[in-house]
Amino acid sequence: MLPRRLFFLSAAILCVSAEYTLAPALQAAQDSASANTTATDAPTTDAQNLTDVATIVRTVTLVDQKSGVPANDTPPGLPQAPTMLTVLDGEIMVSAVDVSNSTDAGPRRRAASDYELLFNGTEANDTAIHGTAYLTYTLVSNASYAQGLDECEAFCENTEGCVFLNLYYEFNNELLDFVFPQNSNLRCVLYGDVHTAAEKATQQPSEATNIQHSSGYASALKEPTVPEGYELVFGPISAANNAPGYMGYAFLSKYNPSACAKLCNERGPDASGGACKYFNIWRALVFGLPTTYVCAMYSIPTDVSTALNAGQGPLAVTRSRGYARISYIADGGFEAYSCPDGADFCFAETAPGWNGTSAPGGYFDATIFHYSSYAHTGAGVALLGCAFGSDGQMGTLTATGPLRGLKPGRSYAVQFFYASTYSGADLEKNAFVEVWWNGALAGSVPVGFSPWAYFAVSVVAVGGGNDVLQLKGGGAPAYSFIDDVYLFLL
Structure with a gap:
C-alpha cells in the first residue's frame, strides 16, 4: 500500500491529468525543481509609479491659499475655519471642500512663555498678516496692548492648531467700536502656521480704516496628533517621499494629518496596489513663505529612505511627516512563512498567524505557499482548494x-487580492471566496474566473480579542489564490 502522502500525489496526478497539467502543489514542485517558473496570473503592479513631483511643484505655483479675517462684517470668536481641500490630483477646486476630521484632538495648552515676538508693528500705515492656515479671530481688551496680548495668547492656547497670532489695532471701523459686543478695536487673529512681517498685506483693508501696531507672536510648533488608525513613520524632516505605489495628491488649507488620513481612507483603490496605506504630508515654502500643505498618498507603505525630495527651484519642502495605516491583522501578506534551507518553494496548512482546515473528507484544502510565482506580491500567498487536486472540498x-x-462597535474593512485563473476559464467558473466574520458571512467574491483583483468588505468589531476572521472557498480544480x-479601521 502506498504511503498516505504518495497516495494523494498519485491520485492528484490521475485526477487532474485530463483537465490541466498539474495541481498547484505538484506544478510548483516540478517548476521549482527544474528552476522554471509558472505564474498564476502575475499582476502588473504600479510599483514604479513614483511620486509625480514635477506636477506637484508646478501646481504649487498656481494656488493662492493666503488669507486673513474673511470679511469686515465677520463676527469675532467664530469656530476656527475647517481644513479645506483646495487641489486634488492637479485640479484646483472651484469651491474648496471641507475635509476636517471630527476625530481631531482638543486644544493643547501651552505656557505664555512659549510665545516669541517675531516682529513689531508700526504706528502708521501698518497692515495685517495675509497668510496660509487662517483659523479665527477675536477682539481683545484695548485697555492696554499688554492686556490684549495676554487675552490673545489665552485665545490661542484654547484653539487647536494655533501656532501664531497677529495682534493689531484697527481704527475707524464702526463694527469693532460700536456693533460687536466687545467694543474693542484690538484684533487678535490666529493662524495654524508661523508667518513673518514679509507676509503683511500690501495695503490697508479700506481707505477709512487704519491699522497700527501689527505685531506677530509665535509659539513652539507642537507635534500634531497621530491620526486614528495610523502610526508615525518619520518626521518632521525637510524632504518628501518619492516612492512607488503613488496614488495622487491633494493640497490642504492647513497642516492637518487627520484631514490627510481622511483623504487616504476615502481614496478609491488602485487596481494593482489596493487601498491607500500610507501618506506623506508636508509644507511647501515658495521663496521662503508658506504656500500650501501637500498630502501625497500611496498604496505601498514606505519610510524615510525614500524621502529624497527636498524641493525644486523656489519651492522647499518642510515639516514632512510620513504615516502608515495600521493593519490590525498579523502578516496579511503571508511573508512570515518561509522554506527550510532557503528553498524557493514549500507549502503548509499552518503558518505564522494563519491556520488552514479542510471539510470532512478533504485534504490540504486551505494552504499557505512560499512561492513567488503564485503570489500577488512577495513570495507568500494562500490557496483555497486542494493543493494536490485530490478532492473538491472547500x-x-x-x-x-x-x-x-x-x-467594540467600530467598523473595519477586510481587504485583499484574489485570483482564480489557475485552471483556466472553464474549470474556474465555480471558484469563490467568502469572508466570514465572527461566524457570519460578511461578503462574497463574485464567482468565477478572475485575474488578480481587489476586494473589500466592511465588518463591525466586538473587541476584547474576540473577533474571528475566516476566508472560505476552493473546490479543486476551481482554485482561488x-x-x-x-x-x-474605517
Whole structure:
C-alpha cells in the first residue's frame, strides 16, 4: 500500500491529468525543481509609479491659499475655519471642500512663555498678516496692548492648531467700536502656521480704516496628533517621499494629518496596489513663505529612505511627516512563512498567524505557499482548494494571530487580492471566496474566473480579542489564490 502522502500525489496526478497539467502543489514542485517558473496570473503592479513631483511643484505655483479675517462684517470668536481641500490630483477646486476630521484632538495648552515676538508693528500705515492656515479671530481688551496680548495668547492656547497670532489695532471701523459686543478695536487673529512681517498685506483693508501696531507672536510648533488608525513613520524632516505605489495628491488649507488620513481612507483603490496605506504630508515654502500643505498618498507603505525630495527651484519642502495605516491583522501578506534551507518553494496548512482546515473528507484544502510565482506580491500567498487536486472540498483559512486593538462597535474593512485563473476559464467558473466574520458571512467574491483583483468588505468589531476572521472557498480544480490581506479601521 502506498504511503498516505504518495497516495494523494498519485491520485492528484490521475485526477487532474485530463483537465490541466498539474495541481498547484505538484506544478510548483516540478517548476521549482527544474528552476522554471509558472505564474498564476502575475499582476502588473504600479510599483514604479513614483511620486509625480514635477506636477506637484508646478501646481504649487498656481494656488493662492493666503488669507486673513474673511470679511469686515465677520463676527469675532467664530469656530476656527475647517481644513479645506483646495487641489486634488492637479485640479484646483472651484469651491474648496471641507475635509476636517471630527476625530481631531482638543486644544493643547501651552505656557505664555512659549510665545516669541517675531516682529513689531508700526504706528502708521501698518497692515495685517495675509497668510496660509487662517483659523479665527477675536477682539481683545484695548485697555492696554499688554492686556490684549495676554487675552490673545489665552485665545490661542484654547484653539487647536494655533501656532501664531497677529495682534493689531484697527481704527475707524464702526463694527469693532460700536456693533460687536466687545467694543474693542484690538484684533487678535490666529493662524495654524508661523508667518513673518514679509507676509503683511500690501495695503490697508479700506481707505477709512487704519491699522497700527501689527505685531506677530509665535509659539513652539507642537507635534500634531497621530491620526486614528495610523502610526508615525518619520518626521518632521525637510524632504518628501518619492516612492512607488503613488496614488495622487491633494493640497490642504492647513497642516492637518487627520484631514490627510481622511483623504487616504476615502481614496478609491488602485487596481494593482489596493487601498491607500500610507501618506506623506508636508509644507511647501515658495521663496521662503508658506504656500500650501501637500498630502501625497500611496498604496505601498514606505519610510524615510525614500524621502529624497527636498524641493525644486523656489519651492522647499518642510515639516514632512510620513504615516502608515495600521493593519490590525498579523502578516496579511503571508511573508512570515518561509522554506527550510532557503528553498524557493514549500507549502503548509499552518503558518505564522494563519491556520488552514479542510471539510470532512478533504485534504490540504486551505494552504499557505512560499512561492513567488503564485503570489500577488512577495513570495507568500494562500490557496483555497486542494493543493494536490485530490478532492473538491472547500477549505477554510483562519487568522490565528491577534486582531490587535479592535474597538467594540467600530467598523473595519477586510481587504485583499484574489485570483482564480489557475485552471483556466472553464474549470474556474465555480471558484469563490467568502469572508466570514465572527461566524457570519460578511461578503462574497463574485464567482468565477478572475485575474488578480481587489476586494473589500466592511465588518463591525466586538473587541476584547474576540473577533474571528475566516476566508472560505476552493473546490479543486476551481482554485482561488489570496494575498495581501489587510484589516483597516474605517
